[in-house]
Ligand SMILES: NC(=O)c1ccc[n+]([C@@H]2O[C@H](COP(=O)([O-])OP(=O)(O)OC[C@H]3O[C@@H](n4cnc5c(N)ncnc54)[C@H](O)[C@@H]3O)[C@@H](O)[C@H]2O)c1
């Protein structure tokens with residue numbers, strides 16, 4: 085080898101170390117990766133190959149130590165034992181060799197951030213991240229206390245540590261990420277960003293979980309890994325699911341066990357499978373490198389690349405105004421499923437591919453789940469993003485996010501995409517009662533421009549095919565939502581008004597308006613035009629009156645609700661007036677308190693309305709009856725003081741049965 089060639093290789097090694105370092109900082113410190121794991125792993129592989137070839141390893145090489153950074157704001161804590169990474173392979177046969185003649189445990193390699201919990205005297209003392217080099221971590225006890233499943237008090241008195249992964253399930257990721265503006269590309273980044281917050285109130289909303297994989301103790305079940313996992317499980321920890329293979333296992337059993345780990349069927353993100361010796365002493369005797377311990381090995385899935393053609397990009401606006409970019413391509417069969425789209429995260433990633441229509445691209449499924457575009461072989465660089473909001477048509481702008489990436493934004497304050505909560509409110513059970521139309525689903529419909537106003541909900545038919553082809557949607561879920569929407573076409577004026585979201589005009593006010601205007605929208609609107617004084621209605625104050633007029637005059641509001649009138653028809657709330665008049669509750673003011681056996685809170689209100697009563701929420705001199713359920717409190721005391729007649733639930737039932 086000539087000296088010149090050597091120096092070329094050394095330069096490349098330095099360049100790789102620099103790139104890997106930058107990626108580490110973005111990934112571990114800022115929780116905002118600047119490249120995919122695939123690209124990162126390729127850089128590390130290349131560096132490792134060069135190190136082997138040249139026999140030179142530079143002191144700051146990432147192959148010699150564990151990645152990781154700590155935040156200045158959090159308190160640093162030294163680990164009792166270094167937290168190392170795992171040795172990796174992509175060959176199942178390496179696992180077969182590793183396990184030969186020994187009992188092993190196979191478990192998911194869950195993809196979040198490592199967390200160490202310290203327990204003493206049966207209580208959680210401290211929670212620490214892996215941190216810099218696995219030696220100095222950060223104290224995150226305050227946020228870990230807000231996790232969904234961390235045991236705070238346990239039956240084990242002696243001190244020990246438990247290592248595990250802080251994760252967010254796919255479902256919770258989708259919901260939480262949308263509510264935060266869709267800025268996170270993977271549950272791992274959201275989990276890491278949420279655990280390392282100073283404000284535990286904020287992390288509480290992120291729905292984090294802790295899944296234990298290691299008990300660190302010299303005395304507790306210290307001979308068998310299996311016994312340790314069982315002890316943790318019995319003490320209240322969620323333990324990473326595992327398969328135990330006894331010493332007598334066959335090679336085929338190892339392959340079958342590996343095959344049983346199918347990420348598609350697991351609710352949490354994973355990035356491989358971990359194999360570890362059951363014999364704890366044996367595992368320890370194998371020692372460690374500066375990078376990983378030899379008692380375990382990680383299998384990473386091969387990312388199989390598929391070739392296809394780029395066919396365009398799809399934009400969808402989210403509730404924060406951020407516009408997501410999805411790359412479209414000719415459908416390819418990726419182990420059994422037809423895939424034709426991959427999320428592109430931000431403008432920088434989109435630009436880096438230099439797409440042109442018809443370009444030959446390579447796609448894969450990261451960790452067997454998430455479709456990703458790996459490379460563009462043609463790079464014709466002729467396709468540009470349409471800079472127009474798919475929802476409102478407004479020109480899009482490009483904003484730099486706090487994470488340093490560029491995102492598309494719709495700046496129109498009236499863009500329907502920003503009104504997802506308003507639509508969700510409209511669909512609620514106690515309003516128009518459109519079951520299955522959650523905020524997440526609505527966001528998709530609105531963001532794609534299929535729904536721009538309340539009336540559009542009733543005309544989704546035209547987009548049936550597009551809806552069914554979006555991720556996470558099938559024919560069945562479409563039909564279910566469609567049926568629920570059709571059912572809601574027939575509604576009462578009360579629910580309709582409650583769904584419009586006029587400030588302070590809710591269900592109670594809706595019922596009063598329904599009653600006063602005989603369930604007729606036309607009567608209600610005629611009154612509005614004649615400047616009717618709503619304060620004459622029971623419980624209507626001046627502000628409510630003004631809110632109604634402000635809402636009616638607002639043109640933007642009108643664009644939302646007016647198209648709805650052509651889609652729904654009003655039914656009367658109470659049909660059989662004569663028979664209702666005969667009940668003892670007709671025209672009476674009735675309050676219910678405590679827990680009732682036969683009714684929910686809303687249920688009893690509806691029942692009272694059907695009986696012609698006026699349900700009220702507080703006990704006053706005007707109250708005629710108080711229905712008393714279990715654990716009644718101050719309302720009962722007050723009723724007794726005022727001498728108001730109280731009824732048990734049974735007495736109430738008997739009176740209406742007569
Ligand atoms: N995209 C990027 O820019 C970027 C940057 C840095 C690292 N990375 C990714 O991270 C990888 C390295 O990450 P790492 O060093 O944090 O972890 P690792 O992949 O070396 O794995 C070790 C970790 O696995 C976790 N784990 C999950 N389930 C486990 C189980 N059942 N038993 C034992 N451990 C379990 C533990 O937290 C442990 O610390 C790289 O290969 C790369 O894919 C990506």
Ligand SMILES: [Zn+2]
Pocket residue numbers: 401473474475476477478494495496499500501
């Ligand atoms: Zn818009």
